Amino acid sequence: xxxxxxxxxxxxxxxxxxxxxxxxxxxxxxxxxxxxxxxxxxxxxxxxxxxxxxxxxxxxxxxxxxxxxxxxxxxxxxxxxxxxxxxxxxxxxxxxxxxxxxxxxxxxxxxxxxxxxxxxxxxxxxxxxxxxxxxxxxxxxxxxxxxxxxxxxxxxxxxxxxxxxxxxxxxxxxxxxxxxxxxxxxxxxxxxxxxxxxxxxxxxxxxxxxxxxxxxxxxxxxxxxxxxxxxxxxxxxxxxxxxxxxxxxxxxxxxxxxxxxxxxxxxxxxxxxxxxxxxxxxxxxxxxxxxxxxxxxxxxxxx
Numbered sequence: 001x002x003x004x005x006x007x008x009x010x011x012x013x014x015x016x017x018x019x020x021x022x023x024x025x026x027x028x029x030x031x032x033x034x035x036x037x038x039x040x041x042x043x044x045x046x047x048x049x050x051x052x053x054x055x056x057x058x059x060x061x062x063x064x065x066x067x068x069x070x071x072x073x074x075x076x077x078x079x080x081x082x083x084x085x086x087x088x089x090x091x092x093x094x095x096x097x098x099x100x101x102x103x104x105x106x107x108x109x110x111x112x113x114x115x116x117x118x119x120x121x122x123x124x125x126x127x128x129x130x131x132x133x134x135x136x137x138x139x140x141x142x143x144x145x146x147x148x149x150x151x152x153x154x155x156x157x158x159x160x161x162x163x164x165x166x167x168x169x170x171x172x173x174x175x176x177x178x179x180x181x182x183x184x185x186x187x188x189x190x191x192x193x194x195x196x197x198x199x200x201x202x203x204x205x206x207x208x209x210x211x212x213x214x215x216x217x218x219x220x221x222x223x224x225x226x227x228x229x230x231x232x233x234x235x236x237x238x239x240x241x242x243x244x245x246x247x248x249x250x251x252x253x254x255x256x257x258x259x260x261x262x263x264x265x266x267x268x269x270x271x272x273x274x275x276x277x278x279x280x281x282x283x284x285x286x287x288x289x290x291x292x293x294x295x296x297x298x299x300x301x302x303x
Contacts, residue, residue: 035103
């Protein structure tokens with residue numbers, strides 16, 4: 001099977017969506033969803049790996065990189081992106097897929113699993129949170145509140161200008177575990193690709209809109225943030241087999257987010273990677289690919 005990546009454009013819910021694909025469209029579908037500040041390129045290596053046996057697809061989510069999106073913040077609520085994923089499955093003429101998401105993409109994938117369990121063979125979340133567990137951590141865990149304080153910056157009026165300053169230095173620093181270090185996976189070629197994506201008109205504004213559209217952030221001033229959010233936990237149950245992969249050195253999402261996760265996801269398997277950070281899909285791509293491949297094989301064999 002060819003490992004060539006192809007690019008496609010389709011209208012989903014009124015907006016142009018770009019997605020990349022690899023593999024035979026007749027094979028089972030694996031749909032990959034990126035987080036911030038990334039785009040479909042986060043999955044480049046995995047598209048090629050999984051394209052050998054499956055139809056691997058990675059979307060630029062609404063407003064990001066080559067996908068267009070609304071001007072209004074409310075257009076970036078999780079439910080809107082869930083609707084885009086459902087529309088993409090319809091476009092691909094697939095009733096079901098295995099959904100794989102990292103960061104924001106994992107949170108969106110989780111929301112999709114809650115809303116449309118009948119459309120999934122399985123769910124993979126990589127350093128990504130379930131809303132119920134994250135609300136608890138933001139409301140009750142001082143360490144997670146401190147780790148998530150960047151979210152309050154992202155929803156501020158000055159965020160876009162500061163994030164874009166100095167050729168998006170803020171975003172490049174997000175990938176580094178130390179301020180003076182560029183991770184080896186973020187090489188010159190990838191930096192150039194990301195710089196091009198971040199420079200697309202409206203792309204950074206859209207990325208920040210994901211945070212601005214969510215009520216889940218630490219309390220700040222008169223804004224109680226997550227403390228004011230009330231969920232019906234029973235309505236947040238993920239009723240599909242789920243694999244969670246977690247780099248334990250994540251400085252944005254702490255391991256407390258895994259506590260009690262079985263309450264929300266009864267059919268759950270957690271794989272912890274002790275020496276990986278939030279960017280585990282890059283740092284340990286071979287390991288993550290192996291874990292996902294094993295899960296995919298199991299799920300498709302039993303479906």
